[in-house]
Amino acid sequence: MWKNMYHPALYTPLTDILGCKFPILCAGMGGVARHQLAASVSNAGGFGCLGMVRERPEFIRKEVNLYRSLSDKPFAVNLIPAATDPVLLSHQIAECIALEIRHIVLFWDVDKKTIEQCRNNGIHVIHQVGSRRDAENALEAGADMLIVQGIEAGGHVRGETALFGLLPEICALSAVPVIASGGITTGEALVAALALGAQGISCGTLFLTTTESNAHDFHKEKIISATASDTTLCYDFQRNWPIRAAVRVLKNSITETATHHYKATPEVPIGTQDGAPIYSFSTDSPLTGAVGDLASMALYCGQGCGSVKHIKSAAATITDLMQQADLYLNRF
Ligand SMILES: Cc1cc2nc3c(=O)[nH]c(=O)nc-3n(C[C@H](O)[C@H](O)[C@H](O)COP(=O)(O)O)c2cc1C
Structure with a gap:
């Protein structure tokens, strides 16, 4: 069985909560993380995410349907309220509810109303934060999980703190699972994040380089x-x-x-x-x-990026992360 494939420390409660095999999420990346990448990540045992920031509701529907034609595994839709016209945002949320989306990853300013609306409609809210204050606001607003983003991250960067400075601080105050993000591209970094209290990792740059990503x-x-x-x-x-x-x-x-x-x-x-x-x-x-x-x-x-040396499939990327982490945990 797959639960015996790797060191037991790699099967955190988060994997049961999200319904994935391994504690590895693909970050929501606008334009880059579409159905091919999200479905490949989920089918390989990770947790896929459709980067849908500022996309029209019709496009979100198309991508979700294409995802579902490739995978029956759980996944998330990523939106950024602060970067989205409020009318478009309300249509995006309505579309996610109509599509029976179960997980949404939000980023940037904590939007209490959007979080409440999602939760009232049975959607788990995973909120990416870049500071202690963001984390406290997201928790107070009802976030079901947090992603802590460090300043090492690619793309838009919310905070001003290194991941491994901020992560233990937020793990100490959070009653909900915490996921680490920013600069993580190896299994050893996955182990380090777990050692600091995270239950999983969310990788952007690493999955951008996979064959299934929509990046040029x-x-x-x-x-x-x-x-x-x-x-x-x-x-x-x-x-x-x-x-x-x-x-x-x-x-x-x-x-x-x-x-x-x-x-x-x-x-x-x-x-x-x-x-x-x-x-x-x-x-x-x-x-x-x-x-x-x-x-x-x-x-x-x-x-x-210095540890990302080859363009390979999302499945090979996840296997490599797990094998590296397993090797490290079994080293003595
Ligand atoms: C190409 C790219 C696009 C991104 N777009 C988004 C986005 O649309 N929404 C979002 O929440 N985060 C976005 N991010 C940030 C990720 O959520 C995450 O914090 C970051 O990728 C983690 O750092 P890493 O790239 O070093 O793994 C993006 C990151 C990259 C690399």
Whole structure:
């Protein structure tokens, strides 16, 4: 049986609560984490998540149906209330309720009303937080689980603290399961997160590089050849994002030049995504089918990139994480 495959420490209560085999979640990544990736993660024993930030309800329905055509395993939908027009957000939530979604991952400001609405409709709320204050607010609002995001994370970064500083502090105050996120790309880091009180991990950058992710190959290859010091935390990619927010990306011509404020620069298209223009300083990262100056786009990447050496399937990625963790736990 699969419960005997690896060291018992790797089967945390979280796996029973989420209904997955292994304590490994794929982060909700807008554009990148669609049905192919989410279903592959869940089918391999992890917990998949559809990154649906600011997507239309019809698109969410399409992605959920495609997921369900590939997997009967539990999964989550990821939304970001603070970055979404309130009318669109209410339609997204209504669609999730109609689709009988069981888990939602929320991020950024704690939106009490959305959390209540989800819980009143039988949806478990997993809230990603970047500080003790966020965690307290999310718990007070009724979050069923927390994801603690450290400053090492790729993509939008909420807090200012290293994961392993913040994680034990939040585990100590949380009565609900806590999941660690930010810079985790190895089984050894999974063990370290568990040792600090987490019941699982949520990985973005690592799953972005899998064959099933919708990220452009250029982005995957750049991560494969990057080291931790190739990433930077900056405010350079802000266009079409309604709130000022830090992002961790690979350094490029945009992050390394002096003209930082997008408002001071004309709206110049630097490429297209499925026929629609991508402008300089946009938060859109290049997805499959993007063309243009991909090197100047937002190439999100966490600080764990130095250990990501190959593009492989989501299933192989999960097996490697579990085997590395198991080997470490059985080392003596
Ligand atoms: C390409 C990319 C896109 C992301 N998009 C989202 C998103 O849409 N919603 C969200 O909650 N988090 C998003 N994140 C952040 C992740 O939830 C998570 O905190 C982060 O990936 C963890 O760090 P890691 O990339 O080092 O694993 C994104 C991260 C990446 C790398």
